[in-house]
Amino acid sequence: MLTLLQSTFPGVPITADIVEGSSQLTDNFKALVAKTTNLQKSPFAWYIMHSEDYERQVKEKGHLKTFDFIHMIQMIYFVDNLASTIKFYHSLLKNNGRLMIIVEADLRWLAHPVETYKKDFCVDAIQKYRSSGEVSACLKSQGLKH
Template identity: 60%
Template sequence: MAAENKKKEKTATCYQDCCAEVFNFYLGHSGEHEAILQCVHSVLPEEFKRIGAGKSSLDVLGVGSGGGQVDVQMLTLFQSTFPGVQITSDVVEGSIKLSNNFKALVGKTANLKNVPFQWHIMPSEDYVKQVKATEHVKKFDFIHMIQMIYYVDDLASTIEFYHGLLKENGRLMIIVETANGGWDTLWKTHSKDLCTHTITEYRSSAEIKACLDKMGLKYDEHPVPNTFDITNCFNPKDKFGCDLIDYLTAKEDFYASVTSEVKEAILDLLKNKCSSQKDGKIMFDSTLSCILVHA
């Protein structure tokens, strides 16, 4: 039973059950989705033109799509780039709650009514097993993995699997925290204290690119700049700040759950190594990397 519970912990995403609300709280404050959408609209139009050139249909796969806000924007962009071309969307997402949010969003988006959706409400590992057991495997023109690569067991095999699902001229888009950014600095410096539950091995763009280089895959990288205010995190009596630092460290009740030594070290690192000072505010560096892997 202990081994089974450990496996459940490893395959769960950080967005399960009540954690989905914590994730949405973070998105509401961090501006992360807005930064990603800005990248989508600046980088993907030309990529989509190359991907879809001469094709009569386009198949898209989202892995770890969450509530679907970014997916809807990308599908809409595909439609505007190739009006009249049939587009299908497959979605892999482990959270039932976020999948339901995604479905509700699709229902409210008029232009997606003619897009067939196939929902795979399961962790990535289970989807991999399902596909490998299928005789006729569906291939895709565009696969995206946004902020989910931290939660897979085996990085190399996961990239190899999804890259193998690409059609000719397809692209695999991986968006992940950038190397030496705030998240990377925090989680690698304090991996012993933080990598203890859902994330057992922190990965940034450095690990992704090293893996791609080792596999001999061609890719392009685009920075996705973003910062957000964590000033309130340094006040243990501020509920908003406490909720935010709980998310940053993946610790329930950070101020009460770590030793004073660890707490002091993490707070010092957050202020002086992970952030910059602007107008009296402490701005956390949450820059991302958008990595586009060629078929």
């Protein structure tokens, strides 16, 4: 994604703040960055912590860094409060900034099986099974265009 942004906006400096709760995934990402020549000059800030901990840390410091683009790819399953998380990350956007949330499609016909077998779907660290319908409703309730 960063390489795509660099090719789309050549000459625009790109910095990346990475919030990831898994040290293993962070290490994998760092190794990928090290192998990608055009990313080696971009500054990265690594936060190996869960989203709520990052939010708490940012609020305690009182200095909100703002971003042009924030993506939340398959991460909302790992947060306790979806509405609060979206509100926080949206507050970090610059004017005309974009928040991209990628999550599974809303498959209403699967609602009963998912609820019935949630423990089988939500394995390991996944805390909540959430669909695009839930995200869309949350965005709408906050008055956010999507």
